[in-house]
Amino acid sequence: MLxxxxxxxxxxxDVQRLRAVYEPLTTSVRDLVDATIRTEVDADAxxxxxxxxxxxxxxxxxxxxDRSFGIQFGADGDSMPWGNAVIGVRNPTAPPLVIRxxxxxxxxxxxxxxxxxxxxxxxxHGGVSAMILxxxxxxxxxxxxxxxxxxxxxxxxRRLTPLGRVRAxxxxxxSEGFKTYAIGHLADDEGVTVEAEGVFIEPRWARD
Amino acid sequence: MLxxxxxxxxxxxDVQRLRAVYEPLTTSVRDLVDATIRTEVDADAxxxxxxxxxxxxxxxxxxxxDRSFGIQFGADGDSMPWGNAVIGVRNPTAPPLVIRxxxxxxxxxxxxxxxxxxxxxxxxHGGVSAMILxxxxxxxxxxxxxxxxxxxxxxxxRRLTPLGRVRAxxxxxxSEGFKTYAIGHLADDEGVTVEAEGVFIEPRWARD
Numbered sequence: 001m002l003x004x005x006x007x008x009x010x011x012x013x014d015v016q017r018l019r020a021v022y023e024p025l026t027t028s029v030r031d032l033v034d035a036t037i038r039t040e041v042d043a044d045a046x047x048x049x050x051x052x053x054x055x056x057x058x059x060x061x062x063x064x065x066d067r068s069f070g071i072q073f074g075a076d077g078d079s080m081p082w083g084n085a086v087i088g089v090r091n092p093t094a095p096p097l098v099i100r101x102x103x104x105x106x107x108x109x110x111x112x113x114x115x116x117x118x119x120x121x122x123x124x125h126g127g128v129s130a131m132i133l134x135x136x137x138x139x140x141x142x143x144x145x146x147x148x149x150x151x152x153x154x155x156x157x158r159r160l161t162p163l164g165r166v167r168a169x170x171x172x173x174x175s176e177g178f179k180t181y182a183i184g185h186l187a188d189d190e191g192v193t194v195e196a197e198g199v200f201i202e203p204r205w206a207r208d
Numbered sequence: 209m210l211x212x213x214x215x216x217x218x219x220x221x222d223v224q225r226l227r228a229v230y231e232p233l234t235t236s237v238r239d240l241v242d243a244t245i246r247t248e249v250d251a252d253a254x255x256x257x258x259x260x261x262x263x264x265x266x267x268x269x270x271x272x273x274d275r276s277f278g279i280q281f282g283a284d285g286d287s288m289p290w291g292n293a294v295i296g297v298r299n300p301t302a303p304p305l306v307i308r309x310x311x312x313x314x315x316x317x318x319x320x321x322x323x324x325x326x327x328x329x330x331x332x333h334g335g336v337s338a339m340i341l342x343x344x345x346x347x348x349x350x351x352x353x354x355x356x357x358x359x360x361x362x363x364x365x366r367r368l369t370p371l372g373r374v375r376a377x378x379x380x381x382x383s384e385g386f387k388t389y390a391i392g393h394l395a396d397d398e399g400v401t402v403e404a405e406g407v408f409i410e411p412r413w414a415r416d
Contacts, residue, residue, distance in 0.1 A: 068323035115276035127342035131335030
């Protein structure tokens with residue numbers, strides 16, 4: 001059984017306030033990640049930057065949760081999947097994706113993949129494409145209060161995806177009992193680059 | 209055609225020296241990423257940390273390459289895939305994996321996945337598992353000087369993978385012309401958690 005923590009006494013306004021405190025920090029760390037990969041400054045400058053980074057880390061670790069962020073909920077039911085590797089607004093390694101649900105039930109997201117997501121030179125790592133499609137198809141297959149996890153996913157690479165602006169789209173094709181089938185793709189301005197199809201399953205412990 | 213840059217006048221010793229300069233910076237940023245997700249300090253402490261982070265970023269951006277890191281090679285042929293999203297020693301978002309090739313041609317890697325790789329509470333994001341398997345199977349399917357890219361990969365989730373120590377293994381099952389087939393899995397101390405199989409292809413532009 002997974003631990004979805006309800007945070008007591010945290011109103012919707014509190015959730016927004018926390019987001020306003022921590023989201024700019026996360027954005028700054030994302031910018032630092034990019035600079036860390038691309039920098040060509042000399043050893044002395046690197047040492048000076050590293051000292052500042054270690055100082056910032058020490059400040060943040062003065063008070064911290066024991067484990068990973070988890071998925072927390074406010075008293076009004078606001079979901080805070082803020083540590084999530086793909087959509088987490090407090091996770092500097094997440095692009096992060098903002099996923100919109102369309103009137104027809106499909107989902108879509110426009111996002112930017114920079115130097116941190118590279119595989120072949122100048123292009124998105126195939127594994128990053130698979131990671132994002134896993135999340136977006138899973139989101140399409142889930143409904144409010146009923147989160148479905150990936151059973152099996154197949155990813156087909158039609159061509160390389162250049163680093164830069166990318167769009168993801170996904171939709172459910174059919175459902176059978178505990179199984180929901182979804183398809184989707186990544187695309188750049190020229191069209192589809194990677195396709196995926198998967199089956200998503202309601203966890204046993206959530207079927208009561 | 210991909211740009212694999214050969215860096216002129218960069219000896220094997222130079223490559224090691226550059227690694228010694230930039231790898232500790234990357235390790236510090238990885239630690240900061242973890243602290244950013246888990247911190248519970250107040251707004252004033254967050255603001256102080258953010259100011260130090262932005263200062264470090266500015267120092268690093270004084271001199272930087274125009275685009276992503278790419279895959280650079282030293283004059284002696286040393287490969288530097290240092291920006292890679294899975295194995296890059298200069299990419300703070302990479303775990304990073306260190307992949308060993310065994311005498312039988314299979315590959316294996318032991319690594320740690322912390323808070324930055326979370327999906328379901330306390331567990332590895334299914335997309336992260338897919339990302340890592342894509343890379344490890346692709347590595348098994350490649351040989352020195354002949355890098356094969358993913359054509360199609362299927363990932364099957366047997367159970368959730370807890371955050372913590374994880375092992376990946378992969379091996380080639382057969383080859384047919386330009387296609388190389390590989391299988392692999394992720395495992396924790398209790399056994400296999402996620403399985404994958406894929407076909408890997410030598411890019412057209414590299415077939416001459």
